[in-house]
Amino acid sequence: MNDFLIYLIILSGSTYLIRALPFALFKRTIENKFVRSFLSYIPYSVLAAMTLPAIFYSTGNVASSFAGLILGCIFAYKGKGLTLVALVSCLGAFATELIIMLLG
Numbered sequence: 001m002n003d004f005l006i007y008l009i010i011l012s013g014s015t016y017l018i019r020a021l022p023f024a025l026f027k028r029t030i031e032n033k034f035v036r037s038f039l040s041y042i043p044y045s046v047l048a049a050m051t052l053p054a055i056f057y058s059t060g061n062v063a064s065s066f067a068g069l070i071l072g073c074i075f076a077y078k079g080k081g082l083t084l085v086a087l088v089s090c091l092g093a094f095a096t097e098l099i100i101m102l103l104g
Helices: 002-025 033-056 062-077 082-103
Strands: none
């Protein structure tokens, strides 16, 4: 229990520093267009890095995961809503799993 509290304090301190340090270092607005553009893409790249591996390991077969990913990308590119994109991706992966199960 004592080790847990030490770990909790260290983790909360490091998390706080990561979030508070930019506010302490950058008191003015960032005016460099390249840096602002770079910083605006960080949330999207982090989200992609976290979700893309999970997509390929979410089903029992990589082919069905890839089919769901492709369908989701197509619907998202066409500007459809998040709920429809997620639904079509799930249904595409499920249908591909059924086809693979019926053929194999």
